[in-house]
Amino acid sequence: MTAPRELDPADPAVRAWGRMRALVVDQHDRRREACEAVGLSFVRVKALLEVAREPGTLSDLADRLSVDRPYATVVVDELQKRGLVRREHHPDDxxxxxxxxxxxxxxxxxxxxxxxxxPPPVLRALPAEDLAQLDRILAAL
Structure with a gap:
């Protein structure tokens, strides 16, 4: 493994990334709230969101979650035990x-x-023009 490169705090990209990460992950992380509301770990919440968005095979789900297939099976087993997902035969295979x-x-x-x-209150409090500009910038990324 190579040593991480030093980050230049004067680099505008480093500063912007740090502020985005702080806003979303450090200051307003809603993952715990979502997990508590539905009674699942976050990986299970992510799996449920994926399956609700688009049903698929275990292999599809493993790819979408960036996990291996055996772990996806464990996650789906738990969701199935809780009555949140079902497995059905593939129509073609x-x-x-x-x-x-x-x-x-x-x-x-x-x-x-x-x-x-x-969105957190600090984001909602921004003027409409700033929100439009932020949305345009983030969409370009």
């Missing part, structure tokens, strides 16, 4: 199962999505 959200899973995903997507 009987060796595969499609994982999809149940109605309870869709409700839990909607709760988590609402919590995670709610």
């Amino acid at each position: 009987r060796r595969c199962k499609i994982v999809s959200a149940t109605p309870d899973g869709l409700r839990a995903a909607a709760t988590a999505r609402a919590i995670l997507g709610d």
Whole structure:
């Protein structure tokens, strides 16, 4: 492993990244709130959000979560035990199962999505012009 390179605090990109990270991760991280609201760890919340957005195979889900397939199986097993997802035969390949959200899973995903997507008050307090400019800049990234 190589040593990390030194970051220049005068570099505008380093400063901007640090401020974005602080805003989202350090000051207004909603992951804990979302996890508590639906009673799941964050990786399970992420998996449920993915499955609610688009059903798919375990391999698809593992790729979308950047985890290995055995771990995706563990996550889906837990979600299935809680009645949040179901496995059904793939219509074209009987060796595969499609994982999809149940109605309870869709409700839990909607709760988590609402919590995670709610902007913090400091962001809502910005003038409309600043929000439009910030949105334009972030969209360009």
